Amino acid sequence: HTQVEVTVRYAHSGAQMAALAAGELDLCVVFEWQDPAGGEVLMHDPTVWVTSTLHHMHEEQPVPIALYNRAGWCKDFAIKSLEQRDLAYRVAYTSDTTGGLKLAVTSGLAIAPISRSNIPDGCRELTTADGFGAIDSSNVVMHRNPNASGEAIDGMQDAIREAFVNRLSQPAASS
Template sequence: MAGITNLPTDLLRTFITVVELGGHSRAGAALGRSQPAISLQIRRLEELVRAPLLTQEGRAILPTLAGEALLSYAREMVRINDEAVSYFHRSDKTGVLRIGLPTDYAVAFLQGTLTRYIRGHAEVELEVHCDLSRELHQHLRSDDLDIIVAVMPTARMPYLSRMWTEQPIWAAAEDFQLPAHAPVPLGAHPEGCDYRARMIQALDAVERRWRIVYTGPGISGLQNAVRNGLCVTALTRATMLSGMRMLTEADGFPALEPLRVGLFYKHPRLSAAGLQLVSDLVADLDRVGSGIHAVSV
């Protein structure tokens, strides 16, 4: 069609690589091209979109506002391109994939995706690491993990592919009753957990007393502590169990602040097997509901 500009995926891939690896030289090493060739590709892409895409601050190469806008489109376009190619190169999907998940996602709907992936890709070794979101982000930055799902402390973060909103809810045993002036017995993951912080902030905001009576890193231990009546906690709907009920403002529990959750990976570092898993995760996330959407960063 006349007037339509096509953005070549090789140029988009180079742009992503420069941004994610932090410079033309590193991008060239990763893509097997010289630094002048990388610079030429970036200039060509800038000509096509009619805007400067990169700026230098000190030694750092950063995307401009136009570059940030293009980055989210570029990541998705290259991912879909690589998904199509990997379909016809299925024998290339080998190796080890290291996945980082918060504990609640490890036992909720993402577990189904990972299980199906393992059954369909026996040649790929999957390693799942569960931790606090802040630790998962650090592991991704240091290349100790390939793909993570993690809570986002800020709206804009590097390596972001998908973002959605998760609404934590108060959970207690079905027969849980708390005397009017008693402090709220809280169950929580260790310090640094975003759910823990939101519970404390919500109770402090209404000047309601609380105390931590259960702390543990695992979701199953926390669920059992709640169901047995030891404590109340913040969960997602996916991790509510039979024998629990939701507490609301009518019960004296203020609404909890929602969480931003993202799917993150470094595209230049990911194998064909990793790109296929990202596509599977994106498909599952898109099926969950309207709260999940493609990111504009």
Template sequence: MASYPSIDAELLRSFVAIADHGGFTRAAEAVNRTQSAVSMQMKRLEEDVLQRSLFERDGRQVKLTPEGQVLLGYARRILKLHGEVLTTLREPHMVGSVRIGTPDDYVMRFLPGILSRFAQSYPLVQVEVHCEPSYLLLQRRDLDLSIVTREPGTEIGQLLRRERFVWAEAPGFYTHEQRPIPLAMFNTDCFCRAWACNALDGLDIAYRVAYTSPSLSALLAVVGAGLAVSAQLQSIVPPELRLLGQAEGMPELPLASIMLLRSERNRSQASETLAEHIIEGFRL
């Protein structure tokens, strides 16, 4: 079997810094080394380890050769795996499970990024996601964390963000001009449904609740087909739908509060750390 020299992770880290910062001087600052030390590292990487030229100089700028571009992709992957190994082995206490409850509303919009970042840092923690409406989540006592939507003045827990409800329909259908307006809304226990109906009543606009479901994806599918108008939090309305406002004769809807609830009985380091990721994720 052929024997090849190994590549030190510190060499790759300096190499990636040069590629990201476009030069040796700024890269040296990023990796907390002198410029001469970084230059020696790259000389070793090019001449002793890979025996390939990795850089082209264009004035003060440094560009990667084709071989350097190939190495850059591998280097990023190697350093990512290197970090994951260290995190996994140095944080053995971060194991176990966290049970989180959330309405269907936030699953596609917020959770993928939150859970992806959490899994990268704490791959041994198992996360159970329970999707239920807010009013049901408030009744549960077996969850470590819950994300719920609350009316102003009824907030409990920690505020993640305040956001306005908006009207949405499929572009090109002008469903809002029908009388009565067909609505696609969550089931009757959702206060946002009451908000939508009360707002239309206030302008004496005829409507009918034509479609109901506990599933956001089902409601958005109905709206996307041009069959109904819906009222949802602005951040979870897909960009392919058209927002409606006063210019279209639709009433303005109130702001809602998205809150994070922590269990008083089931707190753990894993649940508190995931809570921090959730707080950060809702700021994005």
């Protein structure tokens, strides 16, 4: 659609949903760990441990890890997944964002919990063959403001949906 203004807001899922409820957004795409309420599931996306293919930090003892500053999720899921496998670890890096975790991994500072769909180039998932495994799982869900209408919003919603369909139909990158 020509002459359409698009504003993208990158934020945590809770902030996106609050903005949608306040009428600040027409559409939002968020990660949901519970059953999605009222949204359209675009894909299922597990959170996995990720390492650099160059630095092999997962082979260090104790393994250096990068974590979100949000301690609740990290303790309940990421750290628990290491403890269940009796893996010695040390927190080497903390960040508020996934971008920070990706930086820690790509630069060889640590391994990190990252959504499978968001694994950076030059990195790979640590699998059960490596002694690791999935941490938790979420759904990527699109929500639409019920008060938002129009061709432009319909078109954007279709484009987002199509982008996820195309992403899922592409073969996985080899590492």
